[in-house]
Amino acid sequence: MIEVIQRPSVRKADKPDVIMSRMDYVIICQVIERLNEIGMTDDELSFLLGKANNYVFGFIIKPSDKNRFNEDQIDLLPYILKCPFSKIIPNGTEPGNIQLYHTGGIPDEGYKGFSHIVYSPSGEGTRIIWKKKNAPKGSTRKTNxxxxxxxxxxxxxxxxxxxxxxxxxxxxxxxxxxxxxxxxxxxxxxxxxxxxxxxxxxxxxxxxxxxxxxxx
CATH class of the missing domain: 1.10.10.10 (Winged helix-like DNA-binding domain superfamily/Winged helix DNA-binding domain)
Structure with missing residues (x-):
């Protein structure tokens, strides 16, 4: 499960670390939400997309990484996540870009994750954290x-x-x-x-x- 934390930020905007398509950002947010709704892990999604573990979390979700879901992958998401396409890209998604500020990892023991700040047109900042627990050392899955x-x-x-x-x-x-x-x-x-x-x-x-x- 990927935890999503949002809290107000008083840190002033400087030069953005990342400028990305708003649609790409919305897709990431929607995928995280849907994964949590159906109880699927990001590693399981990575596997079904034909990628190695941590692909979705470590590359797609990581704000500072330039990898994004490509068109072929987006076409597969409704089937994998068992939802309509409008759940992946909601109607009314605004065009253009979004700017992410102060991107980086999180100093949270037992977790790995990423943090960034987005600012509203009025200048109000919101820090957004995406994190998940580290797998316990030595843990193994039972074979089916x-x-x-x-x-x-x-x-x-x-x-x-x-x-x-x-x-x-x-x-x-x-x-x-x-x-x-x-x-x-x-x-x-x-x-x-x-x-x-x-x-x-x-x-x-x-x-x-x-x-x-x-x-x-």
Whole structure:
């Protein structure tokens, strides 16, 4: 879960650290809100977008980073986040740019996150903090054995003879099977199948999206 904290700021505006499209900023805010509503983590979203863990939080959400959701990713967000497109880009979103001031990390033990200030036309500042708890050291996720066995069966049946991305696998599971699983469990199972111990799947980033296929 990404915590969102807003509080008044009396710090005076100087030169902005970041100037970005207002639409890009709104999309980030809406995605954070929707993730919290449905209980999906930013790492799970990163996985379904075909990216490594921390991609969404460490690159897209980080105010000082120039990475933003691209058009292909934005088209996927309504399906992944189970919402209409208007939830991602609300009607009436103003055009133009937004300026972010005093961007940086947060000195909050046990958390990682980012802070920035936005100013209203009247000059009133609001500090906005996006943060999430660090994963406990040594924590491990339990393996979903039913899901792992199903993926192994798909490998034997030839499904992974073609290169597949995580979202393709996720869609197939949701539409063709009545299996209960978390997205993080799917990620772990695929990671296991790609590991040296099993060596059943290969993986590679192709055109910026991680793909998985049967190791031969």
């Amino acid at each position: 054995k039913t899901l792992l066995d199903l993926l192994k069966r798909w490998i034997n049946e030839g499904y992974f003879d073609e290169k597949r991305d995580a979202l393709e696998v996720y869609k197939k599971l949701n539409t063709e099977y009545k299996i209960v699983f978390q997205i993080s469990e799917l990620e772990k199972c695929i990671k296991i199948l790609c590991s040296i111990r099993h060596e059943l799947l290969e993986k590679e980033s192709i055109d910026g999206v991680l793909k998985y296929w049967k190791k031969v």
